[in-house]
Amino acid sequence: MKQEIKSIRPFIGSENFEISRSFYKDLGFEEIILEPKLSLFTWDNLGFYLQDAYVKDWVDNTMLFIEVGNVDEFWEGLQQLNLEKYEGVKLTPPRTMTWGKECFVHDPAGILWHFGEFFTQ
Numbered sequence: 001m002k003q004e005i006k007s008i009r010p011f012i013g014s015e016n017f018e019i020s021r022s023f024y025k026d027l028g029f030e031e032i033i034l035e036p037k038l039s040l041f042t043w044d045n046l047g048f049y050l051q052d053a054y055v056k057d058w059v060d061n062t063m064l065f066i067e068v069g070n071v072d073e074f075w076e077g078l079q080q081l082n083l084e085k086y087e088g089v090k091l092t093p094p095r096t097m098t099w100g101k102e103c104f105v106h107d108p109a110g111i112l113w114h115f116g117e118f119f120t121q
Contacts, residue, residue: 007046009040009047009048011048012048012051012059012062013053013054013058013111014051014052014053014054014109015059015108015109015110017037017050019086020050020107020108023089024041024107027081028081029043030043037051037053059109060110063114064111064112064114065102065115065116066113067116067117068116069117070117071094071101071117072094074103074117075094078091078115079091083105088106088107088110089106090104090105091106092104099118100116101117102114102117
């Protein structure tokens with residue numbers, strides 16, 4: 001089957017929907033409210049759905065990866081956002097791997113975001 005694929009938008013949960021909404025807006029995403037318990041968060045051409053739904057095992061095992069142009073610059077920007085004002089949020093500085101660099105953000109519910117940059121060959 002040949003078909004143009006335009007995006008992938010995962011659904012993620014939130015332990016406290018209002019706090020998570022605020023966190024993602026502070027992180028830099030724009031919110032589009034779709035329903036009282038569902039919002040689409042976008043950043044450039046990327047997006048994900050935030051649900052007012054919490055299943056601990058699901059949320060604790062959710063990881064997302066976003067490729068950025070420069071991890072070090074992204075990290076500098078993250079540090080200016082005061083995201084750790086949200087309970088449960090943890091920022092982990094960049095580390096170099098064999099494939100590139102990445103830093104991490106745990107959201108208020110515990111979802112782990114990887115922000116990475118691939119080495120060019």
